[in-house]
Amino acid sequence: MSDTNSEKIVHGMMAEFTTVDTLLSACRRIRDAGYTKTDAYTPFPVHGIDKALGIKPTILPWICFFAGLTGTCIALTMEIWMNGVDYKYIISGKPFISLPAFIPVAFELTILLASFGAFFGMWALNGLPRFSNPMFTDPRFDRATDDRFFLYIDAKDERYDAAGVRSLLTDTGSDYVSEVLEDNTPKEIPRPIFVIWGVAVAASVIPLLCVLLMRVTNSSQPRFHIFMDMDFSPAKDAQQVTSLFADNRAMRPDVPGTVARGQLIGSLDVMTGIDVDSLQAMNAPQAQRLVAAFMQDDQAAIADEVTDVAKAEDDKETPSVMDTTPWVTENPMTVDSELMARGQQQFGIYCSVCHGMDGKGNGLVNQRAQEKGFDTWVPPSNMHQDTLYSDKYPDGKLFSTISNGIRKMPGYAGQIKVEDRWAIVAYVRALQKSQNATMDLIPEGRKEEVKSAVDAAQKELQRQADEAAKAAAAREQK
Amino acid sequence: MSEHAAPKFKPADDPTFSLPSSLASLQLPLLGGGLVALIVGVGMAFAAESESMPRFGFSTYLTAYMYVLTLALGSLFFVLIQHLVRAGWSVVVRRIAECFMILILPLAILFLPILFSLFFEGRLFVWTDPNFASAHGLDAKMWATKTSFLNAPFFIARSVLYFLIWGGLAVYYWRGSTTQDETGERAATDRMQYWAGPAVMLFALTTSFAAFDWGMSLAPMWFSTMFGVYIFAGAILSAHCLITVVSYVLQRHGAMKDEITVEHYHDLGKYIFGFIVFWTYIGFSQYLLIWYGNMPEETEWFFARQRGVFGGLSIALILLHWLVPFLGTMSRHIRRRPGLMAMWACYILVMHAIDIYWIVMPEARHLVHENIPNLGGALGLIASILSIVGMTALFVGLGLRVASGNRVIAVRDPRLRESIVFENL
Numbered sequence: 001m002s003d004t005n006s007e008k009i010v011h012g013m014m015a016e017f018t019t020v021d022t023l024l025s026a027c028r029r030i031r032d033a034g035y036t037k038t039d040a041y042t043p044f045p046v047h048g049i050d051k052a053l054g055i056k057p058t059i060l061p062w063i064c065f066f067a068g069l070t071g072t073c074i075a076l077t078m079e080i081w082m083n084g085v086d087y088k089y090i091i092s093g094k095p096f097i098s099l100p101a102f103i104p105v106a107f108e109l110t111i112l113l114a115s116f117g118a119f120f121g122m123w124a125l126n127g128l129p130r131f132s133n134p135m136f137t138d139p140r141f142d143r144a145t146d147d148r149f150f151l152y153i154d155a156k157d158e159r160y161d162a163a164g165v166r167s168l169l170t171d172t173g174s175d176y177v178s179e180v181l182e183d184n185t186p187k188e189i190p191r192p193i194f195v196i197w198g199v200a201v202a203a204s205v206i207p208l209l210c211v212l213l214m215r216v217t218n219s220s221q222p223r224f225h226i227f228m229d230m231d232f233s234p235a236k237d238a239q240q241v242t243s244l245f246a247d248n249r250a251m252r253p254d255v256p257g258t259v260a261r262g263q264l265i266g267s268l269d270v271m272t273g274i275d276v277d278s279l280q281a282m283n284a285p286q287a288q289r290l291v292a293a294f295m296q297d298d299q300a301a302i303a304d305e306v307t308d309v310a311k312a313e314d315d316k317e318t319p320s321v322m323d324t325t326p327w328v329t330e331n332p333m334t335v336d337s338e339l340m341a342r343g344q345q346q347f348g349i350y351c352s353v354c355h356g357m358d359g360k361g362n363g364l365v366n367q368r369a370q371e372k373g374f375d376t377w378v379p380p381s382n383m384h385q386d387t388l389y390s391d392k393y394p395d396g397k398l399f400s401t402i403s404n405g406i407r408k409m410p411g412y413a414g415q416i417k418v419e420d421r422w423a424i425v426a427y428v429r430a431l432q433k434s435q436n437a438t439m440d441l442i443p444e445g446r447k448e449e450v451k452s453a454v455d456a457a458q459k460e461l462q463r464q465a466d467e468a469a470k471a472a473a474a475r476e477q478k
Numbered sequence: 479m480s481e482h483a484a485p486k487f488k489p490a491d492d493p494t495f496s497l498p499s500s501l502a503s504l505q506l507p508l509l510g511g512g513l514v515a516l517i518v519g520v521g522m523a524f525a526a527e528s529e530s531m532p533r534f535g536f537s538t539y540l541t542a543y544m545y546v547l548t549l550a551l552g553s554l555f556f557v558l559i560q561h562l563v564r565a566g567w568s569v570v571v572r573r574i575a576e577c578f579m580i581l582i583l584p585l586a587i588l589f590l591p592i593l594f595s596l597f598f599e600g601r602l603f604v605w606t607d608p609n610f611a612s613a614h615g616l617d618a619k620m621w622a623t624k625t626s627f628l629n630a631p632f633f634i635a636r637s638v639l640y641f642l643i644w645g646g647l648a649v650y651y652w653r654g655s656t657t658q659d660e661t662g663e664r665a666a667t668d669r670m671q672y673w674a675g676p677a678v679m680l681f682a683l684t685t686s687f688a689a690f691d692w693g694m695s696l697a698p699m700w701f702s703t704m705f706g707v708y709i710f711a712g713a714i715l716s717a718h719c720l721i722t723v724v725s726y727v728l729q730r731h732g733a734m735k736d737e738i739t740v741e742h743y744h745d746l747g748k749y750i751f752g753f754i755v756f757w758t759y760i761g762f763s764q765y766l767l768i769w770y771g772n773m774p775e776e777t778e779w780f781f782a783r784q785r786g787v788f789g790g791l792s793i794a795l796i797l798l799h800w801l802v803p804f805l806g807t808m809s810r811h812i813r814r815r816p817g818l819m820a821m822w823a824c825y826i827l828v829m830h831a832i833d834i835y836w837i838v839m840p841e842a843r844h845l846v847h848e849n850i851p852n853l854g855g856a857l858g859l860i861a862s863i864l865s866i867v868g869m870t871a872l873f874v875g876l877g878l879r880v881a882s883g884n885r886v887i888a889v890r891d892p893r894l895r896e897s898i899v900f901e902n903l
Contacts, residue, residue: 047901100769
């Protein structure tokens with residue numbers, strides 16, 4: 001038998017046993033004889049066979065442990081990066097990095113990677129996936145899944161010596177000892193496999209073709225919606241109508257008494273421009289109505305309380321509410337260059353269209369209205385009149401006017417933030433001061449600089465005026 | 479069939495199957511000492527009551543009582559679940575659990591002081607105080623609904639029902655198992671397995687509701703559907719620990735030398751490891767939802783446990799009740815060393831006591847807004863420790879008393895041999 005197979009590669013030697021006990025004692029014999037590249041094949045798990053074969057404890061638990069730990073770290077890093085650094089988003093009012101919310105994902109990823117570690121680690125340690133095994137060449141090995149037990153010694157083992165191994169295995173009580181030879185069945189992939197593979201590839205193209213077909217053909221049928229509520233979200237958009245609420249508004253107003261996050265800027269003084277303590281002393285019911293209006297977040301009521309401007313302006317006999325109200329006289333914000341820059345920017349956006357960049361009341365809207373001669377047009381105020389200076393028109397009153405409007409001017413409370421309205425107040429004060437400023441106000445160090453700038457500006461203005469005059473004269477001559 | 483020497487099956491009357499005399503003689507000292515320590519401890523606890531902890535006395539007793547009750551209930555569940563799944567491995571240690579399970583009966587008597595507290599309005603359960611709702615500005619209609627469940631007569635009726643069910647189950651499974659010691663009839667096992675399913679359902683319902691009544695109703699405005707499961711998680715974890723420790727001690731004193739093997743410690747260790755994670759999982763599930771919802775009526779309970787000394791205790795529980803034993807019992811090599819496993823089991827039994835203390839004691843605080851619970855000073859701390867130690871000694875003493883009249887292993891269980899030769903893969 002060995003002669004006919006002499007050209008084939010020998011993988012090792014296997015022995016067949018009929019009982020677990022003979023297998024186990026054989027395992028112990030070859031273990032004690034010093035063989036290490038061994039394996040046993042049984043139809044069912046046999047307790048203690050790892051010890052009998054002298055198999056070293058597996059490192060799989062460590063792989064599993066560190067894979068799990070990796071999962072924890074990846075999950076926590078990902079979550080902290082995503083919600084704490086890269087895309088900060090307030091969820092349910094929690095801190096950006098809030099561990100309790102991160103635990104479930106960290107837990108899941110720990111389990112997932114630990115399972116992967118255990119499963120694929122087992123594959124790697126066992127050399128899987130492996131589609132064939134030289135043991136299969138022996139037809140007797142089929143019974144390894146039924147009622148026979150096999151022991152295998154690999155030829156790569158240092159102590160392997162065909163004759164010695166054969167006698168050792170025969171000695172352990174095996175009836176059948178045989179060399180495990182190279183599998184000599186053909187190695188080409190069988191033809192039917194190609195057919196099946198070809199059919200599978202062809203079949204997998206069919207759905208793609210269907211998609212393509214549907215993309216290029218027209219159909220009179222309505223579109224098929226797989227996810228109805230994703231295509232037609234039941235959520236309402238802003239300004240939409242709903243029958244769910246008595247007021248038919250889909251957009252819900254704030255719950256009375258609540259203040260939206262970031263909306264509580266400071267005291268009522270800051271929010272209204274009114275010195276509420278003084279108002280309380282002067283006119284307690286009105287102060288209480290004002291506070292109540294704020295508690296209810298009722299914009300209309302606030303406007304009613306703060307101004308009765310239209311009435312008051314026409315009726316000069318009785319003192320206007322605007323005059324009797326104790327206004328805040330000092331800008332509650334810290335007035336610095338930053339606030340001033342902000343005020344200039346906001347003024348440029350919201351105010352200058354009517355009041356002009358210089359605040360003289362001749363913005364583009366006013367110019368256009370004058371040109372068209374609208375008879376309902378009330379020209380915007382020129383801010384450079386002494387009735388609007390801070391001694392007659394306190395900062396709080398100016399703030400209130402910006403917030404609630406006056407005459408044709410609408411209130412800007414909805415568009416401009418409280419801090420920005422105060423910034424505009426500060427900027428308007430600076431604008432007013434700019435018209436009456438003297439050189440004495442300039443700090444000593446910067447006088448020269450300002451003087452030369454003013455001179456240059458005056459020269460430029462002069463030049464422009466001269467040019468305009470020349471051009472006019474030239475037109476005249478023509 | 480394996481590496482182990484072929485097991486020798488001993489006859490049913492083998493002396494190593496009964497309680498070693500060295501342990502049996504500890505009964506009286508444990509019972510007497512335990513009772514004295516308990517009485518002194520609870521007495522001191524009443525003395526430690528203060529303005530900030532007005533319900534310290536009864537709460538201390540409840541802490542000690544809930545601790546041993548969870549041990550007994552965990553043991554009862556252990557027995558039920560082994561029958562339910564027809565487990566083979568656990569037969570050698572099941573009698574240990576049965577000895578503690580039957581202590582439900584004496585524990586019913588030890589429950590009387592808690593019923594007694596109902597006569598003193600608001601001295602343990604604040605809902606017994608008729609002025610509670612008005613004093614704390616609660617909505618009268620809502621309070622009326624609450625008290626339709628939380629009132630003394632219904633509370634007593636429910637408590638009696640719980641003890642009837644637990645006692646009935648304990649007696650049924652105890653009789654079945656001990657009678658089998660004499661007769662060896664297989665039918666007894668079949669019968670016990672047959673009833674295990676309904677028994678587990680009854681157990682789940684009663685344990686959950688008992689946890690609501692005796693633990694959760696301490697804070698009557700607070701509610702958590704997870705609370706019953708949380709108590710159960712602690713109970714089943716500590717029951718496995720108790721079985722491990724007692725197995726080890728029994729073996730050290732010569733009982734069941736060859737029957738309980740390293741394989742059983744390994745399995746108990748796996749369950750201990752698993753239930754540590756289960757306890758954490760349940761505790762965290764309860765916390766996560768309440769933390770996320772952030773509704774004052776739900777966060778109140780955790781809020782009281784986030785400040786002062788109980789805040790530290792909460793963190794300590796996470797680290798010492800989960801992280802340390804989780805890593806400690808993770809390795810197979812540790813689980814296969816009975817001495818180490820017994821040590822870890824002792825450790826977790828101490829942690830479980832702290833867990834119960836953490837559940838009950840903060841509710842003894844004065845229920846005014848922002849009042850931070852405390853340990854009741856040195857006197858209160860000593861009182862709490864004495865009470866828990868005393869109650870535990872009493873419990874163990876009673877367990878020894880039960881065990882001394884019986885065998886410590888189910889000698890004629892049809893699966894005993896399977897259990898003895900049991901091996902982990």
